[in-house]
Amino acid sequence: MPVTPEMYLKFAKDIEPSIFENKTPKIHLDLINFINSEGRYKAAAVFRGAGKTTLLNKIYVISRLFFEKEPFILIASSVEEKALSFLTAIKDGIDNAINKGYALSHGKIWNKDKIEIIINEGKKELEKSCYISVISAGQDPRGAIIKNTRPTLIICDDLESHSGQFGVSSRANRQKLRRWFYADLLPALHPTRGKFIIIGTILHDDSILNNIIHPKPDDENGIEWQTIKFPIIKDGKSAWKSRFEIKKINQIKQTLISQGLDNEFYQEYMCAAIDPSKVLFKYEFFRYFDGIEYDISKPPTTLLVTDSVNSSQIKTRLAKSINLVGEVVDLRRCRVISTIDLASATGADETAIVTSAIDEKNRIFILDIISGHWTPFEKSVEIIKVFLSFNPERIGIEKAGMQNDFFYTIDVIQKATGVVLPVEALTHRGKAKNTRISNLEPYYRTGQIYHNNAQNSTAELEAQLSTFDPEVESKRDDIMDAFAYILEYVAGRNFDYVDSDEFFDECEADEWV
CATH class of the missing domain: 3.30.420.280 (Nucleotidyltransferase; domain 5)
Incomplete structure (x- = not known):
């Protein structure tokens, strides 16, 4: 029987029910389907507050280990503190699964930035070792390679941020991050069976994510990206009604606009990047x-x-x-x-x-x-x-x-x-x-x-x-x-x-x- 997003969610809810405070929105199922569909390179722009990090780390990554026995997952984020917190959350989820009796156990590597998970099949000869490593933007991904194996799944979660070493407000920082992304991180993927995912909130018109989601006519980087957007309002309806009622969305919008931050609302909540120098309709x-x-x-x-x-x-x-x-x-x-x-x-x-x-x-x-x-x-x-x-x-x-x-x-x-x-x-x-x-x-x-x-x-x-x-x-x-x-x-x-x-x-x- 094929593994479905619903099975991912049921598994996650069983091992950590506390993460399901709100009713699961359809966009979470759609996002898992999108990531798991055919194609090596995926990019998703998701509205702020959509629970994407929880979805990725506490649901998708652990489910990918349990159901698919993913050999090597590399997670990249904007800063080291955030990257390490992602792995901590994954460790907690794995421990919960072990305590629930699922066929998982710790391997020999259980560090703050790298772990090994043993997938047990009841027989010693059927055991499978899987690895997860995390890095921050700018860090050499070759240092994350384990046993000469390249990552079979790379996830960039919130790779770009307003602050930190590569804050998006600086053009020089954006260029440095872009160089690292294309010259170092992308080539780190396993050459034949790897899948690369970048997911985040659009923070700048010239961000990596936005340039992938909305490529310029002369953008040719040799990669066939598959892209998707999840704005907070779609077809006049909230994308996550139990968490963001329309009244609440309007309050967010009016608060940002009253502070002169209307661009932030459209970029971070509607997945619509704005280049102030080109805005025709202000x-x-x-x-x-x-x-x-x-x-x-x-x-x-x-x-x-x-x-x-x-x-x-x-x-x-x-x-x-x-x-x-x-x-x-x-x-x-x-x-x-x-x-x-x-x-x-x-x-x-x-x-x-x-x-x-x-x-x-x-x-x-x-x-x-x-x-x-x-x-x-x-x-x-x-x-x-x-x-x-x-x-x-x-x-x-x-x-x-x-x-x-x-x-x-x-x-x-x-x-x-x-x-x-x-x-x-x-x-x-x-x-x-x-x-x-x-x-x-x-x-x-x-x-x-x-x-x-x-x-x-x-x-x-x-x-x-x-x-x-x-x-x-x-x-x-x-x-x-x-x-x-x-x-x-x-x-x-x-x-x-x-x-x-x-x-x-x-x-x-x-x-x-």
Whole structure:
């Protein structure tokens, strides 16, 4: 039977239940799956407070020994004190496992920076010796080699820090650490069966982790990194609800922002590195309204959306006004527009739907932001939900995306539900994506755009805007790309309603299979 992340967690909970104070978040399972998947070089950016060190040292490393009999694990951290504390935590976990009767025992080496663990199989000839060694940044990894064996697993946990010998605030320090990382640490890995993992919180735009997660166009280091990010808010939801409720996240955000540390929030909690010299959308440009009032004088609208395979129940109320400080903006006196950036159900990108209201003063209020990896049916359900909640007069979808997998599905569902959606095609008219997004800047700078302070996904939009570099193609721009299409409507362009036959004429029949 294959070993699963759930087995890792059950094992760890049995030997040290005290580390499971909060309910285990899905991101912990996702992170273990990511590390254990195929590929030699892994990089993960994780939000501050995600419990990654506990996950790695008290769960992953010990489980890797017990289940996989990992021959030699090398752990590197920013400073010696932290590296040694990691090994101390691992030692405690191993001792707990031994006391619980698991087939582990101390080997001949049990020092402050190196240990040997014997994996017992009931017979002396089946015993396996495994090793763990820890080093700090800058230390020669060759000194950690045991019995002429190179590490089969190298873990860099919090390799970068604000302080210490290689503090990230100094450009010279970053260059020294980068030289050690690529010239000394990476080559220390076992040449044929090794796995290398770097995991941490993004602390600087020019950090090693950020340059791996967000490589520049000219970054060529010969290594095929597999990367992943775990921001504290994803798709408008907390990544660890039992530990970080949305209210608590907002408090963290407001505390940092009040101290002029908005960059720290987006970098360390949203995994969005910021180069201050390149910031186009500055935090001081962001203006807010307090939320939306819904019509409670009528029962909520309920609708069952079905196709031949799927079914989903929608229940929603119609939004009626915007709460602005000292002002209530009646949505009946606004143009409400939804703009959509479609993505495939299997790709890395997400589908994003942004609904905005444009009032008589030409102010733009972002009412609602939703995004996710959705099937064509799920996309249809989300769009119908948006339509019933905000009654947009236009639902603009980039034409190329509509042709791929979606328009036929939503056409069928409209006929099945009787809901007629004002869907129309949007085209980029030859403008590059970064140009379209950059064109939002004057509207932000002049205070015409307002974010919904009551919506969780606002933090995701701001993280994308704050890290936007017009000269680099972004890997995560779904929300701001969808929102940028609002300028097509602000400029007063007219669109005709799209007849589905127009799209069938342009596509081969097998495109809909």
